[in-house]
Amino acid sequence: MINIRVTREFRFEMAHSLWNYDGPCKNIHGHSYKLYVTVAGKPLRDKSDPKNGMVIDFSELKKIIDKYVINYFDHSVVISSKAVKPELKKTAKLFDKFYIVDYQPTCENLLEHIVGIISDKLPDKIKLVAVKLRETDTSYAEWCASDNQ
8 A cells, every 4th residue: 555645734924033133034023924734644445434545634634733833823923032031021911922932933943843743743654744834935944754864
């Protein structure tokens, strides 16, 4: 039986700033992110099952990503712990979703964080193959399992 990859696209809005950066991204600004999650597995082979032929029901993958990634990051502000000052802590009271993280919230580091979240949430026999995080129309970071074995 063959393995097949399936991909689902997700979208979320998030603001961040890059601590001590030497360009305009040092200021709080937002992006309309697109997240592509690719998983692989063997399609179900049970003609009596309505999910016959599916690797994973796209709605099941959506529930996982929505619960653990989208609901967390969507419409949030993410700041590096290195940037936290007393004034910034006061600013945090303006936001419902203000996260201080132990990394510079670049596209690459956000992607690594997301991969870490997703990795152990997938059903048995479903393997995380690739995750792409598009920050702008022309820029994205991509993680591939094959590069990380």
